[in-house]
Amino acid sequence: MATTIPDQKRVGMVSLGCPKALVDSERILTKLRADGYAMSPDYEGADVVLVNTCGFLDSAKEESLAAIGEAIAENGRVIVTGCMGNEAELIRAKFPQVLAVTGAHQYEAVVEAVHEAAPPSQGPYVDLVPQPDIKLTPRHYSYLKISEGCNHACSFCIIPSLRGKLASRRIDAVLREAEKLVAAGTRELLVISQDTSAYGVDVRHEERQWKDHPVRTHMTDLARELGQLRTPEGDTPWVRLHYVYPYPHVDAVIPLMAQGLLTPYLDIPFQHASPSVLKAMKRPANEAKVLERLKSWREVCPEIAVRSSFVVGFPGETEADFQYLLDWLDEAQLDRVGAFRFEPVAGASANDLPGAVPEEVKEERYARIMEKTEAISAAKLAAKVGQTIKVIIDEVGEPDEDGDRGATGRSQADAPEIDGAVYLRDVPETLQPGDFVEVKIEDADAHDLFGVIA
Numbered sequence: 001m002a003t004t005i006p007d008q009k010r011v012g013m014v015s016l017g018c019p020k021a022l023v024d025s026e027r028i029l030t031k032l033r034a035d036g037y038a039m040s041p042d043y044e045g046a047d048v049v050l051v052n053t054c055g056f057l058d059s060a061k062e063e064s065l066a067a068i069g070e071a072i073a074e075n076g077r078v079i080v081t082g083c084m085g086n087e088a089e090l091i092r093a094k095f096p097q098v099l100a101v102t103g104a105h106q107y108e109a110v111v112e113a114v115h116e117a118a119p120p121s122q123g124p125y126v127d128l129v130p131q132p133d134i135k136l137t138p139r140h141y142s143y144l145k146i147s148e149g150c151n152h153a154c155s156f157c158i159i160p161s162l163r164g165k166l167a168s169r170r171i172d173a174v175l176r177e178a179e180k181l182v183a184a185g186t187r188e189l190l191v192i193s194q195d196t197s198a199y200g201v202d203v204r205h206e207e208r209q210w211k212d213h214p215v216r217t218h219m220t221d222l223a224r225e226l227g228q229l230r231t232p233e234g235d236t237p238w239v240r241l242h243y244v245y246p247y248p249h250v251d252a253v254i255p256l257m258a259q260g261l262l263t264p265y266l267d268i269p270f271q272h273a274s275p276s277v278l279k280a281m282k283r284p285a286n287e288a289k290v291l292e293r294l295k296s297w298r299e300v301c302p303e304i305a306v307r308s309s310f311v312v313g314f315p316g317e318t319e320a321d322f323q324y325l326l327d328w329l330d331e332a333q334l335d336r337v338g339a340f341r342f343e344p345v346a347g348a349s350a351n352d353l354p355g356a357v358p359e360e361v362k363e364e365r366y367a368r369i370m371e372k373t374e375a376i377s378a379a380k381l382a383a384k385v386g387q388t389i390k391v392i393i394d395e396v397g398e399p400d401e402d403g404d405r406g407a408t409g410r411s412q413a414d415a416p417e418i419d420g421a422v423y424l425r426d427v428p429e430t431l432q433p434g435d436f437v438e439v440k441i442e443d444a445d446a447h448d449l450f451g452v453i454a
């Protein structure tokens, strides 16, 4: 039976930005709930509204400022946190009525600001009843954040100045969280950070005790231990590694993928292929012979899917550099590609580089890279027609007028929100989000697959 706490204070949350910011929002809400607050799904019912902002690109900042403006207009009692917290002056100048501004991952500061703005009601239930963690992602997948910050200095990026140097979480704490999530219904873990391959560098890969053996704070130990998790039904949950730079030790996780212990998927933000552009970008691990590595990974684990993102129109990018990138993509045959036109970020050193690329050239290159990567993706997906593959269900639809029910899922090659989908026809009523099913693929387009449960 639900217990109503008299005068329980309600907090609204607007969460913007990347999965890392979403994890911060989840942590803040979990802490607030433990302190006796309830969540409000709308502005009206909230005693205070938190806006978790993103300040990475100028367009994201504008979106954050618009969200703050909306929250003030709709509710009036607003606390700002997240990446734009570093620009408190700008926020206060524009919105003097904001109650407090705190920075990214300053959990205590933001929780304290909420306590001040709307003091929590105290009651026996609030203090005694343990509350489950709050999740903003669907129950069947969860982001697992392993570190904060970054030790690199990519010239287009201001994350190190926003979030500081690399700070890795304790590996035993990460594994405990993963175990808890899987026991509570998570079927897919998405490992995130700014630089997953660098996990533990800041603590010299210190050892911690996990169960009956020591584990190092290191990406390969983490991957191996996550591969040992089992769902209550005895399945191996999917574990996806994001933001992996191709350091040599990445080779060690590919056999785990071949053994089915780790999802055969790597998200490697290459950003470019031309050596001169990579140098100007100051990218980490760009000296690695990536094409050869891709080839050897595919030899060990033929089903591996590699996703990446690329920036076109970076200052100084010539037509020859861009053509180099297109030729490289022909060779690399990546499974999933996101492309972005270069956009200057206030405070990034790339803004001062010579050779700004005119907007119309950026547009034209963007269209060319999209055409190239869509053709590669379409051919790769077409090759899956006729195969039977494992799919995780994200959503089950309502039956149509003929009583047929559809569902949307993803293959191991598709991370939620950024990659493609698998659309299923004629699914049984009993199918649930989070279920794993074997699907016979019947059709494909440039991004998605279509099929039926085998």
Ligand code: SF4
Residues within 6 Å of the ligand: 150, 151, 152, 153, 154, 157, 158, 159, 160, 194, 195, 284
């Ligand atoms: S690796 Fe580069 S792009 Fe990624 S967070 Fe660090 S500085 Fe930014």
